[in-house]
Amino acid sequence: MRNTLLSLLALAALAAPLSAQGSELKGKFFFKKTCKTCHTAGKPGKEVTPLTKTQAQWKAYFAANKHNKGKEKLGTGTDLKPEQMKDVMTFLVQHASDSPQPMTCGG
């Protein structure tokens, strides 16, 4: 048992954390809580889902940091912190139209 635990710890030590990646789970939560209030069918902003853009397009969009046709910065009018914006980007990129995530079942 002790040897097993030591082995697991050794493996964990070998696994260096990825650099500068947000949390997909948090990103999904904040995206739904904040962005979807407007970007839903029938609401002021047109419907936006991760499938709206490709991975490259999402990265470029967040890098440009422009929202509402360039009139304001991303996150304006929300209480999203920078790290939460990163989480949202991670979620959108990982589920973009050309992402390697498996397709959702039946829609």
Place this chain on the structure above:
Amino acid sequence: MKSSRIMLALVAALAPVALSAQSNDDVHKQIEGLKQQIQALEEKADAAKDMDTRLTKVETKIAPDNIQWGGDLRTRIDSAEWHFKPYQAFMGFAQNPATGMPMPLTQQAPAQDWTNSVQWSTRLRLNMGITINEHAKIMGRLVMYKVHGGADVPVFNGSPNTVANSFNTGKVPSTDVLRVERASLVYHFPLGILSIGRQNTTDGPPFEVREGGEREATPQALAVNATIDGMGWKFELEKIGLPEGTLLGICYGVGYESGFGGGGLVKTNAAPVGFNFTNVDINTTTGQPNMSKAAMQVNSIGPLKDTTVLGAMYDMPLLFQIGETVQSANFYLGYNRFGNMTDIPFGSLTNFPVPSMPGVAGMPSTQYVTATNNLGDMDQWTATWKHRVGEQFTYFISGGYLKSHPNGKVSQYGAYWDFPAAYGGTQQLAGFGGLMGDPTSSHTATAYYTGMRWDPTEKIGVGVEFNHGSPRWFTYSPATGEYTEKLGARGDVWEGYIHWRFAKNAALRLGYIDYKYSHAFSGWQISPGAMPGQSWEDSYDLSKNPMLQYAFPATVKNTYAAIEVKF
């Protein structure tokens, strides 16, 4: 002297002007130069903006227009040890020398240990996504799964995952052929979602916990993990205020089509179903039965009804924040009505229904089996709760309940004897049996499946799972453990694994699965009836020397390592 002073004064007076004139020229030139540079930069910026717009148009056009490919490649090595407890091997029947009536032939099989220390396999899965328009898409998956150097057609050993058919495509190792595991049209209507075709019915929840990915299918893994052709409709209940992603759905599938291709056509047909032992007598010299006198039994089959699956499902995803931790949970409910179930659907295998036995049959050969009777209906209920606490910890629990509604019929595969007409003529003395081991009375079975996964870092995941099935448990999952029954096990199964994502989209998986089967016929919806004077549970308890035509392992210990790459 005076001229020099005047000259000096003039120079001194004119010098600033001269210097000023020179500086102004320089500045003017610099300003002109800067203006030109600014103009050039503005032109470049405009060109870049134009290029970006054009590229965006191209990307947007390309992304939905073409088939989007993705998938995974897995190479795995397994090492397995099988232990069989003693059982009475059923050999057939012979004439009782004293009475001429049939007497069963059995041979005591001792405890055995089998080892397959090294088995390599490769599985390639190609996911296809085709966006037709903003409402419709086609989703598909092609799969090739084979054992390195393995036989293309499995040798039947009594386990249902040695019958290759369209339901276990991609779940049971077979050939190097790329098969279609999924191909369905998904259309989003205002009221809900329609899917029609070869459905996403494999690797359903909570299997994504072990895989470390996203949920892959609609039905829960404890209910169905097989390839089903049919259609489904889901109402999106977020429209009535339930959490986003909540779905209520109904589905319809066909499990066996009797009218095309299969041996059991809508009209009467014939097929080999085993052996007739009427002429097998005992050799007076050797005292052994003359098995060469057994004859192939060919029976009339059909007409059969299509096997249908009618199901309902409720999925509710939850996403919430407690303090600084974001958590997600999923609650699934499922109900399936399996209608007009048959014994063995159409498929191919070696050595069945005509086994290769000395003196009886010849070479092992590829044979095609088909359903021989409709056996009744089954109701199945399943529920799953999955909870992800923050980034690192996920647990789940899944439960299933099954009830049979037999129609009095049994599988025609078996051993036959010709009695005098006054005593009923040709009769089946032993066979594959009826639904859940009893063709006349209803029975129930239960199972549960639980597990947890800990991801201490983004790259490492460690998990453990346990499932238990009651003695008659059945679930439509041909080979969730991939060459033995895991979620279909009648007994207990433990699995532990380490999932190390050592690079982007690449992972190493180490695992160990420990199976302890309590009863025979795991994975089968049918089985022979109870022995005279015994309950069914005692008759096929693997620890009580049961009478079996095929050996079923009591324990299997399987260690595996796999390299998995996603793209």
